[in-house]
Amino acid sequence: MSGGAREPGRSVTSKVLAILGAFDAARPQLTLTELAARSGVPLSTAHRLVGELEEWRALSRSPDGRLRVGPRLWELGQLAPNRLQELAHPWLQELFGSTGENVHLAVRDGLEVLYVDKVYGRRAVPIVSRIGGRLPMHPTGVGKALLAYEPDWFVKSYLARKLERPTTHTIVEPGRLARELAAVRAQGYALTYEEMTPGSCSAAAPVLVDGRPVAALGIVLSSRRARELPRLVEPLRAAARGIAASYGG
Amino acid sequence: MSGGAREPGRSVTSKVLAILGAFDAARPQLTLTELAARSGVPLSTAHRLVGELEEWRALSRSPDGRLRVGPRLWELGQLAPNRLQELAHPWLQELFGSTGENVHLAVRDGLEVLYVDKVYGRRAVPIVSRIGGRLPMHPTGVGKALLAYEPDWFVKSYLARKLERPTTHTIVEPGRLARELAAVRAQGYALTYEEMTPGSCSAAAPVLVDGRPVAALGIVLSSRRARELPRLVEPLRAAARGIAASYGG
Known part of the structure; x- marks a missing residue:
C-alpha cells in the first residue's frame, strides 16, 4: 500500500x-499527468493518492475531467x-459602503x-486581487504601503532582485522605487x-501596530477616475487606523 | 517510515x-492526544504525521500549543x-448596502x-452563521427555504429523525414543520x-434554478426589530432572483 516503503527518503505524507x-492560482486545474509532473510523484503513485483524495473530496473533477481543489x-x-x-x-465593509469602490486587505x-x-x-471595476491570491509587492498599492514600512535591509534585498514589470507603467528602477517608498512613508x-x-x-494605507505594518488596506478605481483618488485617501486612512486600533487592542 | 506498512488495511493517506x-467548527483546536483519539490514529503515528503537516503549514499551533488548521x-x-x-x-453586497443588515448565502x-x-x-447584530460553517436546516431561515423545495421523500426522511432544538422557539413537531414548509413554498x-x-x-428566500433550490439567501435581524422583516422580503426575493438568473444563464 505504501509508496513511502517503495521509495525510502520520501514519506507518503510528503x-x-x-x-x-x-x-x-496560475494552475487551479491539472490533468493527472500534469499533477504527477508538478509534484514529482510517479504517475502510478499519484493515481492512487489522487483516488484517495477525491474520495475524501479534498480534490474534485472539473467537467472536462481535470483535477482541482x-x-x-x-x-x-x-x-x-x-x-x-x-x-x-467590518471596516472594509464600511469603506465600501461609504465609497462604493472595491476595497481589499493584504x-x-x-x-x-x-x-x-x-x-x-x-x-465596481473588476480587479485582479483574489482572496487567497498573491501578487508582487512593488506594482500594487498595498505592496508599496507594506514595503515602505519594512526595515532597510528588507527593502534593499527586495529591490536588488530583477523586478517583474506587469505593465509599461510599473516602476522597477531601484533608485526611483526607493524614493517613492520614502515618499509613501x-x-x-x-x-x-x-x-x-x-x-x-489604486490608493493604499498601511495598518500600523506599534509602528509595524501588519497589513495594508487598498482601494481600486478605474484609471479614468484617477482624479477622484485623493478624496478617498482620508476615509481609507481612517479605516486603516480603525483596523490597527482593533488589532492592537 | 510508513504507518500504512505497519498497519495493513489503513493507508497513510487515510x-x-x-x-x-x-x-x-466545534473543535477548531486540539491537543495531540485529542487529535489522535478523534482520528483513530495511534499517538506515535499522529505525532510524526502532525510534524510533517506543521512543517508544510497545513497545521499550526495556537499560543497555548494546541493544533489547528x-x-x-x-x-x-x-x-x-x-x-x-x-x-x-455582488448581490449579497447590494442587499447589505440597501438594508444595512447581515445577509448570508447557504x-x-x-x-x-x-x-x-x-x-x-x-x-449589525452578531449572527452564528460562519462562512464554511454548518447548521441544521429546520431552525434556520435558509434551511427552511431550501427544505421547502426538496422532494417529498427527502422532507419526509428529514422530519422522521429526532430534530435538534437549539431554542425553546424551535419548531420540531413534524406535522407543524410540514405545514410550515408548505406555506414557505x-x-x-x-x-x-x-x-x-x-x-x-430572519427571512430567507430560495435561489431557484429550473425549479431546483440551488441555494438560499437569508437576512438576519435582532428580534427586537422583527416587525421590520416583512419590508425586507421583497428586496431579499429580488436579490435571490438576480442570483438565480446569473447562475442559470
Whole structure:
C-alpha cells in the first residue's frame, strides 16, 4: 500500500502534500499527468493518492475531467484562524459602503502580498486581487504601503532582485522605487497608476501596530477616475487606523 | 517510515486525512492526544504525521500549543471553484448596502445548511452563521427555504429523525414543520423567530434554478426589530432572483 516503503527518503505524507501543493492560482486545474509532473510523484503513485483524495473530496473533477481543489479543503481551510480578517472585515465593509469602490486587505508573505479579504459590488471595476491570491509587492498599492514600512535591509534585498514589470507603467528602477517608498512613508499612503493592471489605479494605507505594518488596506478605481483618488485617501486612512486600533487592542 | 506498512488495511493517506478531518467548527483546536483519539490514529503515528503537516503549514499551533488548521490550507482552499459564491457575492453586497443588515448565502449539504458567503458590517447584530460553517436546516431561515423545495421523500426522511432544538422557539413537531414548509413554498420565502439563536429573527428566500433550490439567501435581524422583516422580503426575493438568473444563464 505504501509508496513511502517503495521509495525510502520520501514519506507518503510528503507526496500527498506535494500533490496538494501542485495547485496554485496560475494552475487551479491539472490533468493527472500534469499533477504527477508538478509534484514529482510517479504517475502510478499519484493515481492512487489522487483516488484517495477525491474520495475524501479534498480534490474534485472539473467537467472536462481535470483535477482541482475540492469543497472539503475549502471548508477545512475556513477553520484556519484569521483574527486580522475578522477584525478588519467590518471596516472594509464600511469603506465600501461609504465609497462604493472595491476595497481589499493584504498582508506581506515572503516577497509577495497575500490578499486576505476583499469587498466589491456589482458596479465596481473588476480587479485582479483574489482572496487567497498573491501578487508582487512593488506594482500594487498595498505592496508599496507594506514595503515602505519594512526595515532597510528588507527593502534593499527586495529591490536588488530583477523586478517583474506587469505593465509599461510599473516602476522597477531601484533608485526611483526607493524614493517613492520614502515618499509613501512620509505621507502615510501609496498611490499607483496602472502599475499592476492597465485601466486600474489604486490608493493604499498601511495598518500600523506599534509602528509595524501588519497589513495594508487598498482601494481600486478605474484609471479614468484617477482624479477622484485623493478624496478617498482620508476615509481609507481612517479605516486603516480603525483596523490597527482593533488589532492592537 | 510508513504507518500504512505497519498497519495493513489503513493507508497513510487515510490517516493524514483522518487527522485533518478531526478538526471542525466545534473543535477548531486540539491537543495531540485529542487529535489522535478523534482520528483513530495511534499517538506515535499522529505525532510524526502532525510534524510533517506543521512543517508544510497545513497545521499550526495556537499560543497555548494546541493544533489547528494552518494558513496554507486556507490559501489552498481558496482555489476550490465556487461559481455560485462568485456570482452571488455582488448581490449579497447590494442587499447589505440597501438594508444595512447581515445577509448570508447557504447551500444544502446532506441534512445541513453550509454557509458559503456572508456580508456583515460593524453595526449589525452578531449572527452564528460562519462562512464554511454548518447548521441544521429546520431552525434556520435558509434551511427552511431550501427544505421547502426538496422532494417529498427527502422532507419526509428529514422530519422522521429526532430534530435538534437549539431554542425553546424551535419548531420540531413534524406535522407543524410540514405545514410550515408548505406555506414557505406557497409564499416563496421563510421567516424564523429565535428558532436558532435567542435574540435573532430572519427571512430567507430560495435561489431557484429550473425549479431546483440551488441555494438560499437569508437576512438576519435582532428580534427586537422583527416587525421590520416583512419590508425586507421583497428586496431579499429580488436579490435571490438576480442570483438565480446569473447562475442559470
